[in-house]
Amino acid sequence: MKKWLQFILIALISIITLAACSSNESSKEAEADDGDDKSSSADGETYKVGATQIVEHPSLDEAYKGFQDALKDADLDVEYDFQSAQGDQNNVSTIAKNFVADDVDLIFGNSTPSALGALQATSDIPIVFTSVTDAVEAGLVDSMDEAGENITGVLDLHPDSIEKTVEFIDKYFEGANVGLIYNAGEQNSVTQIEAVEKAVEGTSLSTSERTVANSSEVQQAATTLVGKADVFYIVTDNTVVSALDSVVGVAKEQGIPLMVGEPDSLARGGFATYGIDYHSIGYRSGEMAAEILAGEKTTKDFPVEHPEDIQLFINKQAAEEQGIDWNDEWDELAEFVEPEE
Structure with a gap:
């Protein structure tokens, strides 16, 4: 009887030892798997x-x-x-x-x-x-x-875009009074208006300014420039651009060329810009x-960067709607923007 007990005891010890080894191996495999998961998670963060x-x-x-x-x-x-x-x-x-x-x-x-x-x-x-x-x-x-x-x-803003836009106005609308509408609370806009005023110095152009505090004031500002401004120039002022349709409507009704600050405003009814994408x-x-x-x-x-390129963009349909006499030079100089449908 003792021999049988001894045999059973040895067998149990063997089973426990094997189980422990198996558990050890499983634990190692699990650790390895965890490592793989962490690597995969990092790659797909x-x-x-x-x-x-x-x-x-x-x-x-x-x-x-x-x-x-x-x-x-x-x-x-x-x-x-x-x-x-x-x-x-x-x-x-x-x-x-x-x-x-x-x-x-x-x-x-x-x-x-x-x-x-x-x-x-x-x-x-x-x-x-x-x-x-x-x-x-x-x-x-x-x-x-x-x-x-x-x-x-x-x-x-490309360093040359405002200067080139003013040169364009001076060349093709000589002696014009340029109507500027902007939100004086936007530093972005104040900087641009100052640049426009500086670029106008020494040209045949003059300027008239109207400031707005919100988009609901834009149409009235444009209306008050009628009879004074020969050309509108809307810089990339977020307040005014968000209500650009108001200015486009006045420009069409009064036959005032509408220069803008970027190509997206051309698609909405602006006439021309030296702008960026x-x-x-x-x-x-x-x-x-x-x-x-x-x-x-x-x-x-990363030092702050300027846009790489600028280009003259023109909306031909807007030119016609604003009563602008077409200049054949523009066919060679400009990239044309289709109006929004």
Whole structure:
């Protein structure tokens, strides 16, 4: 009987030992699997981006689309939280603070007010902007040669665009009074208007200005310029551009050529611009964001950039509707924009 008990005891010990070894091996395999999962998770990380713009209009919308396209082309998995301030400055700060509270990985500030709101809300989360005219004057960075501690981006104004637009007006509408409508509360716009005034010096042109506080005042501002302005020039002012149809209506009714600041406003009824493609500046800012999110670079590695190219764009239909005598030189100089249907 003792021998049988001894045999059973030996058998039980063997079984327990084998089970322990098996458990050990399973544990090692599990650890190895965990390591693989972690590697896979890192490769397929999802990033959260807070995207904000002061208002929704075609130019800003196109810049946002370019930004998204760049991140998609970089094969990054991104979740977007898009917030428009609806033209209300009070909303800008709230949106930025919400992004910080949500601990987003990056903020895309699509306009000067939006970029400023983000910078005031955080010094830790990287910020990439575009649709900003003068980043230094706006206080986003100290100089064009060096990015901020957590902010960089791409401007929407080529250094030569306003000067070339004024030269175009001076050449083909000699002696004209140029009507300017803008929101004096947008630093982006003040900078451009100052540049227009400087470019007008020494030409045959003069200017008349009207300021607005919101989009509902734009039509009245345009109407008060009738009889004084020979040409309208609407710079990339977010308030005015969001209500551009009001200016287009006055331009058609009164036969006043409407110069604008970017090609998207041409499709809505503007006549001509020396402008840039907003999709391209959005795309470039998205390329910056992709490298920042992937940990390859930081905002400090990207000095603020100007758009690469400008081009004369003309809407032929708008020229006809605004009673503009066609100049054959424009056939060679311009790229033509089709109006929106």
